[in-house]
Amino acid sequence: MPGSIQTTSMNAKSLPPLPADKLPVHVAMIMDGNGRWAKQRGLPRLAGHRAGTENLREILRAAVEFGVRVVTIYAFSTENWGRPQAEVEGLMGILRDVIDRELYELHEEGVQLRHIGELEQVEPALQRKVREAIELTRNNDRLILNVAFNYGGRAEIVRALQEIIREGYSPEAVTEDVVSQHLYTCTVPDPDLIIRTSGELRLSNFLIWQSAYAEYYFPDVFWPDFNREEFYKALVHYVERDRRYGKV
Numbered sequence: 001m002p003g004s005i006q007t008t009s010m011n012a013k014s015l016p017p018l019p020a021d022k023l024p025v026h027v028a029m030i031m032d033g034n035g036r037w038a039k040q041r042g043l044p045r046l047a048g049h050r051a052g053t054e055n056l057r058e059i060l061r062a063a064v065e066f067g068v069r070v071v072t073i074y075a076f077s078t079e080n081w082g083r084p085q086a087e088v089e090g091l092m093g094i095l096r097d098v099i100d101r102e103l104y105e106l107h108e109e110g111v112q113l114r115h116i117g118e119l120e121q122v123e124p125a126l127q128r129k130v131r132e133a134i135e136l137t138r139n140n141d142r143l144i145l146n147v148a149f150n151y152g153g154r155a156e157i158v159r160a161l162q163e164i165i166r167e168g169y170s171p172e173a174v175t176e177d178v179v180s181q182h183l184y185t186c187t188v189p190d191p192d193l194i195i196r197t198s199g200e201l202r203l204s205n206f207l208i209w210q211s212a213y214a215e216y217y218f219p220d221v222f223w224p225d226f227n228r229e230e231f232y233k234a235l236v237h238y239v240e241r242d243r244r245y246g247k248v
Ligand code: IPE
Pocket: 031, 032, 033, 034, 035, 036, 037, 075, 076, 077, 080, 091, 198
C-alpha cells in the first residue's frame, strides 16, 4: 500500500495483539533520562540527546502498528532554557538534524507533524524549518505527531486565557470546553496515556490541563533505551486499567 508504514522489520518480534477497543487513542511521552544514559557510558550529555532521537522512528512505527492515532513527545520545555547554553544550543541543533534526517521518511509513512509550544522564541532558520515540515505533512493522516518544543503547560493555559479575553468572552461563557478549544491541542483528544521514562514520577509542566484523566506509566528505562517492546509493555499496562472518571 503506498504511503503505508511497514509495521515491523522482517525479524521484529511478533507480540500478542492488544484489544483494539481498549487501546489509547493519544499517547504522550516525556522523553526523560538522556543525560543519565550518557553519563552511565562516560559520554557527554549531548550524546545522550542524540541517542534519544535514534529510537524515534521505531517508536512511531510501533504506534502505527499498535493502532495509536496521536503521539505527543516532550522534546524541550520552557524550563529547559535554564540549562547551560551549550546544551540548549545542542538541543536546537538536534531538532534541526532530526528534521533533516527524518522528515522525508515520516512524510512517506503518512505522519502528520505538528508543533506545540512557542515557536517565536526559537531562532528564525529553525522556525522556518519546523513550519515547512508542518506544511509538507499537513494532509497526512496515518499518525499525528505533536512535538512539544519550547512547551510549558502553564504558559499554554495563560496564552489560552489571554486569547479568550481578547475574543471578548463574558465570564459566564468561559467553560472547560472553551479553555480546551484555546489550547495548542484543541484538535486532538486529551492524552489517554502519559509515559515518562527514567523512573521520575512527575509531569514537569507537560499537558497539565489535558492530563486531568490520563493514565500514567513510568518505566525505569532511560529514553534512548525505550523501544518497541517497552512501548508494547506500556500498552499492556494501559489496557488492564479501569478508567472510572469519578464514577463507579
Ligand atoms: C530529557 O533528558 C531530554 C530533555 C529534557 C531535553 P534529560 O536531559 O532531562 O536527561 P536527564 O534527566 O538529565 O537524565
